[in-house]
Amino acid sequence: MTDATTSPITLEDFPATRLVGFSWEGSFAEAATGVIVARMEALRLRLELAEDEQVFGLSWIDRADGFRHFCGVRRETAPPDLAVFAAPTLRCLVISHPGGDASAAYTLLMKERDRRGFAESRAVGMIDQHLGRDGRMRLWLPICEA
Numbered sequence: 001m002t003d004a005t006t007s008p009i010t011l012e013d014f015p016a017t018r019l020v021g022f023s024w025e026g027s028f029a030e031a032a033t034g035v036i037v038a039r040m041e042a043l044r045l046r047l048e049l050a051e052d053e054q055v056f057g058l059s060w061i062d063r064a065d066g067f068r069h070f071c072g073v074r075r076e077t078a079p080p081d082l083a084v085f086a087a088p089t090l091r092c093l094v095i096s097h098p099g100g101d102a103s104a105a106y107t108l109l110m111k112e113r114d115r116r117g118f119a120e121s122r123a124v125g126m127i128d129q130h131l132g133r134d135g136r137m138r139l140w141l142p143i144c145e146a
Contacts, residue, residue, distance in 0.1 A: 007096040007105075009112050014090040014127060014140050019056055020047075021072025023083045027065050040071045040130070046082070047073060057128035058087065067125070088123060092140040099135020102128065109141040118143035 022039045040055050049055070053073060061067040070085050078084045093112055097105045106126060113120070121142035129138040 009109065010094045012092055012094045012140075014087065014092050014142070016089045017056070017074055017087045018076065019058075019070065019072030019085045019087060020075040020078040020082050021055075021070060021085070023068070023070050023085075025066065025068040028067070030066070031069075036069055036071065039069075043071055043073065043082075046079075047075075049073065052132045054132070055130045057130065058085065058124050058126070059128075060125045062125075087127075090121065090123060090127075090140070090142040091145060092127070092142050093118075094141075095139050097137045097139050099137060102137065102139055105139050106141065109139060113141060113143050118145055120144065 021043050024036065024039055026035065036057065040057070043049070043055065044053075056072055056074075058070045058072075059067050060069075070083070072083075072085060093109045093116075095105055095109055121144050124142050127140035127142070129140065131137060
């Protein structure tokens with residue numbers, strides 16, 4: 001596996017995507033208890049996802065004590081008990097991550113954003129693209145080009 005600190009950072013477009021899944025919001029302390037991972041597992045069970053089906057986690061850090069999160073999968077239709085989020089096309093800095101806590105990798109992406117003179121995107125804060133159940137991810141940091 002590649003350590004995120006040695007993975008190359010690329011500039012890519014996250015395509016406009018319709019996601020179906022669960023919304024959550026709460027404190028950082030609540031998130032640390034595993035609530036987001038539990039929501040992702042509940043989504044996998046609810047939609048009977050294949051082992052390698054990708055789940056996306058979108059986060060908005062829009063308050064001092066916590067954040068909002070949406071975990072979803074690409075789907076055209078949604079069961080009535082699931083939420084839908086239509087992500088627009090987003091210009092992003094991207095890095096591969098072997099799994100687990102992605103804080104250090106996002107810190108690298110934010111430093112790279114600042115180094116390149118990009119602004120923070122308000123559309124979506126961060127996107128975790130879970131590539132399967134083994135923990136591997138692609139981390140997307142939406143940016144605004146100046």
